[in-house]
Amino acid sequence: MSLQRNIEELKQQFEILKNQASSTEELWNDQVQKRFYQEHIEHIPHEFNQFLDAASKLDTLFDEAEQKIENLINQ
Amino acid sequence: MAGKVNIRDVESLRRLRTSIAQFSDSSIDAIYAIDSQIEKKLSHLKSLESRFQKSIENLETKLAGANRSLALCESDISYDEDGYPVYPDCSFEISFRSSCLQELRNANNRFEFYQQQMAKLDMAIQSYQPPKTRFKQVLEFTKAAPATILKQLIDGAEDYLSTEPPSFHFGNREPQQLHDKANANGIIRDYSSQRSHLRVTSLAANYLFKNKAGIGQNFQNEFSKSSASTWFLGETGKDLCSVVKFNQSDSSNIVGTISDINVPPSLNEEGVGRHIVLNAESICRANGCNEISVWSSDENISFFQGLGYQIRAEVKGSGAEVYKPLEVNYLQLQGDAKADFSTISNSDFIKGQDLGIQEVNPLKIICPDEVKDENFWNQHGLDQNKYLELINLYDRCQNLLDKGKSLDEIRTEDYWVANAHDVFHGSEPICLQKVGDSYRIDIGGRHRVAAAQLYYLKTGKTIKVPCKVVSII
Numbered sequence: 001m002s003l004q005r006n007i008e009e010l011k012q013q014f015e016i017l018k019n020q021a022s023s024t025e026e027l028w029n030d031q032v033q034k035r036f037y038q039e040h041i042e043h044i045p046h047e048f049n050q051f052l053d054a055a056s057k058l059d060t061l062f063d064e065a066e067q068k069i070e071n072l073i074n075q
Numbered sequence: 076m077a078g079k080v081n082i083r084d085v086e087s088l089r090r091l092r093t094s095i096a097q098f099s100d101s102s103i104d105a106i107y108a109i110d111s112q113i114e115k116k117l118s119h120l121k122s123l124e125s126r127f128q129k130s131i132e133n134l135e136t137k138l139a140g141a142n143r144s145l146a147l148c149e150s151d152i153s154y155d156e157d158g159y160p161v162y163p164d165c166s167f168e169i170s171f172r173s174s175c176l177q178e179l180r181n182a183n184n185r186f187e188f189y190q191q192q193m194a195k196l197d198m199a200i201q202s203y204q205p206p207k208t209r210f211k212q213v214l215e216f217t218k219a220a221p222a223t224i225l226k227q228l229i230d231g232a233e234d235y236l237s238t239e240p241p242s243f244h245f246g247n248r249e250p251q252q253l254h255d256k257a258n259a260n261g262i263i264r265d266y267s268s269q270r271s272h273l274r275v276t277s278l279a280a281n282y283l284f285k286n287k288a289g290i291g292q293n294f295q296n297e298f299s300k301s302s303a304s305t306w307f308l309g310e311t312g313k314d315l316c317s318v319v320k321f322n323q324s325d326s327s328n329i330v331g332t333i334s335d336i337n338v339p340p341s342l343n344e345e346g347v348g349r350h351i352v353l354n355a356e357s358i359c360r361a362n363g364c365n366e367i368s369v370w371s372s373d374e375n376i377s378f379f380q381g382l383g384y385q386i387r388a389e390v391k392g393s394g395a396e397v398y399k400p401l402e403v404n405y406l407q408l409q410g411d412a413k414a415d416f417s418t419i420s421n422s423d424f425i426k427g428q429d430l431g432i433q434e435v436n437p438l439k440i441i442c443p444d445e446v447k448d449e450n451f452w453n454q455h456g457l458d459q460n461k462y463l464e465l466i467n468l469y470d471r472c473q474n475l476l477d478k479g480k481s482l483d484e485i486r487t488e489d490y491w492v493a494n495a496h497d498v499f500h501g502s503e504p505i506c507l508q509k510v511g512d513s514y515r516i517d518i519g520g521r522h523r524v525a526a527a528q529l530y531y532l533k534t535g536k537t538i539k540v541p542c543k544v545v546s547i548i
Contacts, residue, residue: 006105013101020094029217046211051210054203055109055152062116072185
């Protein structure tokens, strides 16, 4: 279904965020900063990956369905 | 209170804040783009259904024709010289009919297969929704909370494990601090007893109204599409206090009409009737009414006039319709502000123009979504009434300043009035983004903005608040 472009863009933005977060995290050393990561950064990858996974699956299914339906019409 | 956070690399934190904003914006945009593609593709595939159906219809017609040809052929029986019947050769018609039948079966199979594919897609789209919704919720949260906290960290805020709101404290202020301040001004007294008590109502479903004796009474607002009713929740049951009906004559004119006002016998005391009418006014303001009206008996007309109502349609010896125009349409302003920001993202303001501190009409600021959260007002250990009191005190302070008093003089006379000024002009300003004549909260100040908006709904008074404004270029 050509969601790939959106997915790739999202991955790129996520990489930027990840790099920025990890390079910042190394500089932090107290409980407040750790809690900030736990509450606001650490949970992003999980939901992000779940979403990407669901979007990729949907993309594949749409591609297959479109191909099959096109074949049916051309028969 | 814990010690200061040790920020080693502020620039790095700023970049992180920008990355979070960009990631949230891009992701939300991507979700919308994906949703739009899904809808487009699905709609295209659904439109193909008619082609399959048409093909089946055509083949059914063709089969009917083949059946007719075969029947015609088979009926063409001749007789030989001996009178025996000679049957025609219908092998072509039989073969044609058989081929039509097969084509129809194939078309039906194709349609069935198409339907299976569409059902599979529907299921896949349904499975895609929950992770999408969860991710969206995370993004909305991520957009707001970390940016605010990072701002605190960047500014060297104190440990947010025990974050308190900007420097204002009401009833719960530690006694030592209170006395220190009082002694510094040479005045020793109980400030809390001198604070005015707002007797405004809440638009929340359940709320407590304190009568003049300070006794709390439980009320409940129930909202439906075209009316709102207010109930007193007594120990023995519920009593209906008022019903407001919304009548819309056109898209921009809504009139709220109070159709019933009843003061329950157990509450037959001064102040409750007034409270019921003020609560009805709040409901009307919150629902975009341009006017509130009610039929009043002769003896109650002066009561309504005391609340600012005007008279029309008077019936001598009976009563009159009394009404009050509600000049500002809060819902309209909120709708305009949301429309102004509908295509604007946070990253558009990264290089925005700093307009400095400005006095802003709070009704033009998009109301923070978190207000819907039942714990919103208690997030900093305060409550809704404390915030409303803050707005009231801030208004009083502004009036005194306008009359030429200095802040120090005001502080000496009433510390809390001056303190309200400090809350808005202190080190934690409300930071807004501006587009056209509308505003959106950037960082901090959600409670103060929401309080100023609620104060308008309760009292009809718009108190402008000082905000640090960044405009889109």
